[in-house]
Amino acid sequence: MPYRRSSLMEERLADNRLRILKSARALVAEGGFRQASITAVAARAGLSTGAIYRYFPAKADLFVEVLNSAVDYEVAMLQKIADGKGDVGTRLRAAVRSFVSRAVEGPNLAYAFIAEPADLEVEAARLICRERFGEVFKQLLREGIAANVLPAQSIDVGAACIVGAFTEALVRPITPNAKREASKALIEGIVEFCARAVGAAKAS
Amino acid sequence: MPYRRSSLMEERLADNRLRILKSARALVAEGGFRQASITAVAARAGLSTGAIYRYFPAKADLFVEVLNSAVDYEVAMLQKIADGKGDVGTRLRAAVRSFVSRAVEGPNLAYAFIAEPADLEVEAARLICRERFGEVFKQLLREGIAANVLPAQSIDVGAACIVGAFTEALVRPITPNAKREASKALIEGIVEFCARAVGAAKAS
Amino acid sequence: MPYRRSSLMEERLADNRLRILKSARALVAEGGFRQASITAVAARAGLSTGAIYRYFPAKADLFVEVLNSAVDYEVAMLQKIADGKGDVGTRLRAAVRSFVSRAVEGPNLAYAFIAEPADLEVEAARLICRERFGEVFKQLLREGIAANVLPAQSIDVGAACIVGAFTEALVRPITPNAKREASKALIEGIVEFCARAVGAAKAS
Amino acid sequence: MPYRRSSLMEERLADNRLRILKSARALVAEGGFRQASITAVAARAGLSTGAIYRYFPAKADLFVEVLNSAVDYEVAMLQKIADGKGDVGTRLRAAVRSFVSRAVEGPNLAYAFIAEPADLEVEAARLICRERFGEVFKQLLREGIAANVLPAQSIDVGAACIVGAFTEALVRPITPNAKREASKALIEGIVEFCARAVGAAKAS
DNA sequence: CATGAATGAGAATTCATTCAT
DNA sequence: TATGAATGAATTCTCATTCAT
Numbered sequence: 001m002p003y004r005r006s007s008l009m010e011e012r013l014a015d016n017r018l019r020i021l022k023s024a025r026a027l028v029a030e031g032g033f034r035q036a037s038i039t040a041v042a043a044r045a046g047l048s049t050g051a052i053y054r055y056f057p058a059k060a061d062l063f064v065e066v067l068n069s070a071v072d073y074e075v076a077m078l079q080k081i082a083d084g085k086g087d088v089g090t091r092l093r094a095a096v097r098s099f100v101s102r103a104v105e106g107p108n109l110a111y112a113f114i115a116e117p118a119d120l121e122v123e124a125a126r127l128i129c130r131e132r133f134g135e136v137f138k139q140l141l142r143e144g145i146a147a148n149v150l151p152a153q154s155i156d157v158g159a160a161c162i163v164g165a166f167t168e169a170l171v172r173p174i175t176p177n178a179k180r181e182a183s184k185a186l187i188e189g190i191v192e193f194c195a196r197a198v199g200a201a202k203a204s
Numbered sequence: 205m206p207y208r209r210s211s212l213m214e215e216r217l218a219d220n221r222l223r224i225l226k227s228a229r230a231l232v233a234e235g236g237f238r239q240a241s242i243t244a245v246a247a248r249a250g251l252s253t254g255a256i257y258r259y260f261p262a263k264a265d266l267f268v269e270v271l272n273s274a275v276d277y278e279v280a281m282l283q284k285i286a287d288g289k290g291d292v293g294t295r296l297r298a299a300v301r302s303f304v305s306r307a308v309e310g311p312n313l314a315y316a317f318i319a320e321p322a323d324l325e326v327e328a329a330r331l332i333c334r335e336r337f338g339e340v341f342k343q344l345l346r347e348g349i350a351a352n353v354l355p356a357q358s359i360d361v362g363a364a365c366i367v368g369a370f371t372e373a374l375v376r377p378i379t380p381n382a383k384r385e386a387s388k389a390l391i392e393g394i395v396e397f398c399a400r401a402v403g404a405a406k407a408s
Numbered sequence: 409m410p411y412r413r414s415s416l417m418e419e420r421l422a423d424n425r426l427r428i429l430k431s432a433r434a435l436v437a438e439g440g441f442r443q444a445s446i447t448a449v450a451a452r453a454g455l456s457t458g459a460i461y462r463y464f465p466a467k468a469d470l471f472v473e474v475l476n477s478a479v480d481y482e483v484a485m486l487q488k489i490a491d492g493k494g495d496v497g498t499r500l501r502a503a504v505r506s507f508v509s510r511a512v513e514g515p516n517l518a519y520a521f522i523a524e525p526a527d528l529e530v531e532a533a534r535l536i537c538r539e540r541f542g543e544v545f546k547q548l549l550r551e552g553i554a555a556n557v558l559p560a561q562s563i564d565v566g567a568a569c570i571v572g573a574f575t576e577a578l579v580r581p582i583t584p585n586a587k588r589e590a591s592k593a594l595i596e597g598i599v600e601f602c603a604r605a606v607g608a609a610k611a612s
Numbered sequence: 613m614p615y616r617r618s619s620l621m622e623e624r625l626a627d628n629r630l631r632i633l634k635s636a637r638a639l640v641a642e643g644g645f646r647q648a649s650i651t652a653v654a655a656r657a658g659l660s661t662g663a664i665y666r667y668f669p670a671k672a673d674l675f676v677e678v679l680n681s682a683v684d685y686e687v688a689m690l691q692k693i694a695d696g697k698g699d700v701g702t703r704l705r706a707a708v709r710s711f712v713s714r715a716v717e718g719p720n721l722a723y724a725f726i727a728e729p730a731d732l733e734v735e736a737a738r739l740i741c742r743e744r745f746g747e748v749f750k751q752l753l754r755e756g757i758a759a760n761v762l763p764a765q766s767i768d769v770g771a772a773c774i775v776g777a778f779t780e781a782l783v784r785p786i787t788p789n790a791k792r793e794a795s796k797a798l799i800e801g802i803v804e805f806c807a808r809a810v811g812a813a814k815a816s
Numbered sequence: 817c818a819t820g821a822a823t824g825a826g827a828a829t830t831c832a833t834t835c836a837t
Numbered sequence: 838t839a840t841g842a843a844t845g846a847a848t849t850c851t852c853a854t855t856c857a858t
Contacts, residue, residue: 013821032320032327038849048823050851059849116236116320130372153400157393164372165365165401168334189361196357197369197401242832252840254834263832440728446853456819458855467853524644524728531644538780561808565801569777573809576742576776597769604765605777605809625842650828660844662830671828 017055019045024066033063033117060121067113067122071129074099078136088144089200095136097191100166104183113167134159141198151199162194221259223249228270237267237321264325271326275333278303282340292348293404299340301395304370308387334371338363345402355403366398425463427453432474441471441525468529475530479537482507486544496552497608503544505599508574512591538575542567549606559607570602629667631657636678645675645729672733679734683741686711690748700756701812707748709803712778716795746771753810763811774806 023044027036038059042049056062081095113130117123137159144150195201227248231240242263246253260266285299321327341363348354399405431452435444446467450457464470489503525531545567552558603609635656639648650671654661668674693707729735749771756762807813 016821031324034320034322034324037847039847049849050824051822053850054821116238118238153396154389154393157390158397160372161369161394161397164369166368167372168364168368185358186361189358190365192357193362193365193401196403197397199400199405201403241830246841253832253842254840255838257833258839442728442730445851450820457821457853458819459817461854462817524646526646528643528646561804562797562801565798566805568780569802569805572778572780573773573776576772576779593766594769597766598773600765601770601773601809604811605805607808607813609811628842649826651826661828662845663843665829666842 016045016047016051020047020052020055020062021066021069024062025070028063028066033119033122036063060119063117063119063122064125067125067129071113071132074102075132075136077102078133082136082140088140088147088149089195092137092140092144092198092200093191093195095140096162096166096194097187099133100187100190103166104187130163133163137162144198144200149200153198158198161197165194165197166190220249220251220255224251224256224259224266225270225273228266229274232267232270237326240267264323267321267323267326268329271329271333275336278306279336279340281306282337286340286344292344292351292353293399296341296344296348296402296404297395297399299344300366300370300398301391303337304391304394307370308391334367337367341366348402348404353404357402362402365401369398369401370394424453424455424459428455428460428463428470429474429477432470433478436471436474441530444471468527471525471527471530472533475525475533475537479540482510483540483544485510486541490544490548496548496555496557497603500545500548500552500606500608501599501603503548504570504574504602505595507541508595508598511574512595538571541571545570552606552608557608561606566606569605573602573605574598628657628659628663632659632664632667632674633678633681636674637682640675640678645731645734648675672731675729675731675734676737679737679741683744686714687744687748689714690745694748694752700752700759700761701807704749704752704756704810704812705803705807707752708774708778708806709799711745712799712802715778716799742775745775749774756810756812761812765810770810773809777806777809778802 020041023041024036027040027044038049038052041062042052045052052062056065077098078095081098082091084091084094113126117126134156138155141150141153141155141158145152145155192201224245227245228240231244231248242253242256245266246256249256256266260269281302282299285302286295288295288298321330338360342359345354345357345359345362349356349359396405428449431449432444435448435452446457446460449470450460453460460470464473485506486503489506490499492499492502525534542564546563549558549561549563549566553560553563600609632653635653636648639652639656650661650664653674654664657664664674668677689710690707693710694703696703696706729738746768750767753762753765753767753770757764757767804813
């Protein structure tokens with residue numbers, strides 16, 4: 001009688017794949033790609049190194065997926081906001097706020113997103129990720145300029161700078177004191193910086 | 205009779221030290237920290253690997269100095285502009301333009317400045333470098349706000365975002381076609397983005 | 409009540425065993441022992457890796473049997489020819505022709521027969537296989553010499569050399585051009601070489 | 613004052629390279645490519661694994677050189693004999709005798725010459741090596757046939773078979789008893805086998 | 817019995833650092 | 838003092854074998 005894979009086992013499998021991804025992501029978030037060796041990922045996931053290769057054909061594939069899955073989620077969030085109702089400026093503010101808030105919150109994709117990966121394939125994926133963030137803002141800028149709500153400006157450059165500006169929030173502990181409060185100020189600071197930059201300053 | 209180091213020898217020593225630093229910087233600029241192995245640095249400097257260790261106790265120390273010396277130069281340039289005459293907005297524009305122009309021009313410290321170094325010590329130095337760039341802009345923002353030329357805003361955040369925005373320009377090939385012309389547009393795009401962001405928009 | 413293995417089940421078992429052997433042989437024939445991993449054998453046989461170990465205690469045992477069963481067949485073919493009627497020279501020619509023809513025909517056991525196996529046990533089996541081929545030719549030589557049809561000569565050496573000579577035909581693509589025709593010439597070339605070597609040259 | 617490499621040091625270096633080659637060759641001779649891991653080669657040479665890579669860029673390069681250098685020597689010996697004076701049959705006998713004698717003598721390139729290497733690059737080199745042996749015999753056959761000393765026959769096939777026949781001497785312990793004496797008989801057996809095969813039988 | 821995920825030892829390769837010369 | 842050969846730990850990846858299900 002053939003062996004039938006139990007649903008419990010399938011759960012275990014899916015679980016392992018996820019654990020590997022989470023381990024990898026956590027390690028990158030904590031100390032960059034530097035610390036994310038296969039051995040370290042395996043140890044953290046409670047698996048052997050060989051097990052990693054059942055789920056990912058090579059190290060690069062694992063980290064490309066780490067990057068992509070994290071960015072998929074983030075971009076989806078931003079896109080939802082960008083596609084929402086309300087005036088362009090508000091949506092742009094909301095998008096920046098949404099991203100930066102999560103970034104400030106905890107160690108997630110942040111570091112990976114800017115850090116130089118050891119692998120060229122991963123590096124390529126990283127650049128594409130940055131582009132994808134830019135796309136969301138390009139769309140908002142295009143819409144705003146077309147509607148005469150935003151002043152004429154370079155869409156490509158604007159999008160890139162926004163991404164750069166809030167990326168910065170991910171790298172440095174800008175305000176090392178008074179975490180919670182400072183975060184709030186930091187987030188709003190970035191939001192307003194970007195808003196002013198694109199000419200969507202609040203009517204004050 | 206005590207051995208007296210000849211001035212000629214001292215020159216040689218200083219010369220070697222400089223050559224090592226230049227080799228290291230060039231290698232990082234060309235291919236990131238990835239390519240900057242001690243062996244590669246030594247080969248490029250026309251020295252032996254052992255010789256490197258006469259001038260630098262460890263790899264990390266060498267690259268910390270590479271980073272610092274490169275940033276010393278850049279910050280000095282920016283500081284000079286910031287300390288110059290003319291209104292704050294113009295000086296801020298000039299500072300951004302100065303940095304981004306050189307960055308776009310050729311692969312120099314740019315890459316090193318954003319790339320993840322292999323070493324924790326170097327990573328720390330890199331973060332400090334970013335701070336140092338920020339300081340220049342903080343000064344300008346402070347001055348501008350004090351003089352009521354710039355609107356009230358978070359100085360820390362503003363400075364960070366400016367650095368982030370123009371850092372972004374270093375990472376991606378925003379406009380892969382029409383190099384020269386596009387660079388010009390890119391540079392001015394970033395300059396204006398930052399100017400608007402801090403409320404130093406041109407009188408249009 | 410004791411468990412009675414149904415004959416249907418036994419068939420299944422024998423079937424699996426055969427499938428495993430066939431898979432292994434095919435893989436070795438295609439790319440040497442290099443490509444014949446347990447995983448590959450299992451996949452090709454449509455079984456799990458674990459199943460292999462139900463039929464063979466270890467990888468080496470599987471490949472020893474692969475070798476032996478393949479050689480059983482070949483040796484049986486040769487033996488039939490050697491035991492046939494007609495003069496010794498003709499039979500020796502036929503035997504060499506039979507072996508070389510099949511070898512040239514397609515990738516079968518040929519490669520395995522000469523290739524270095526990954527395992528010491530298999531290596532030992534391989535050497536024994538070569539001996540077994542030799543035995544057939546020893547018999548023919550003995551008979552021929554006894555009947556004064558062949559000149560006096562070392563039987564052991566003669567047999568070994570014949571095996572060596574036609575083994576060589578398996579290793580190199582002697583004539584890469586004009587496949588069919590060349591094969592024919594190659595085969596007859598080897599046949600006549602061996603015939604002359606043992607003093608069974610055609611009456612010319 | 614620049615450091616000048618002493619000739620003693622250069623000797624050491626050349627010595628190491630040679631030691632590595634010898635270790636590799638010995639390991640292959642003893643147990644095939646299977647046993648010749650970089651670790652094993654290094655250990656046997658009294659060096660670290662890293663040291664191997666100072667002399668050989670990759671494992672394949674090391675073993676290609678092992679193969680080539682061994683074959684260079686052998687082929688040179690054979691060529692010298694083939695280019696000598698005397699009738700073709702005598703030279704052919706001498707060439708075969710020369711090769712087989714050394715092969716029987718001790719574990720040298722023998723195994724490597726026939727064994728399947730783990731590496732495709734090495735495999736390619738191995739096939740070329742076999743061809744090179746063949747070339748020497750092709751030359752002799754061509755000369756003999758042209759001078760009407762040898763009967764008409766396929767030169768390519770003849771050369772291949774000769775190589776095959778004496779290769780066999782390398783693989784198996786044809787005569788396990790009475791080493792010395794048997795070797796003598798084995799060697800002459802192979803010599804005469806090949807001589808008869810090409811039609812250069814002794815006038816008896 | 818069958819399954820195939822997991823193991824873990826081992827392979828090739830790299831590179832910062834040391835030290836005999 | 839300069840050299841660069843040597844070290845050896847670390848890294849990625851493979852695969853025969855086991856065992857919970």
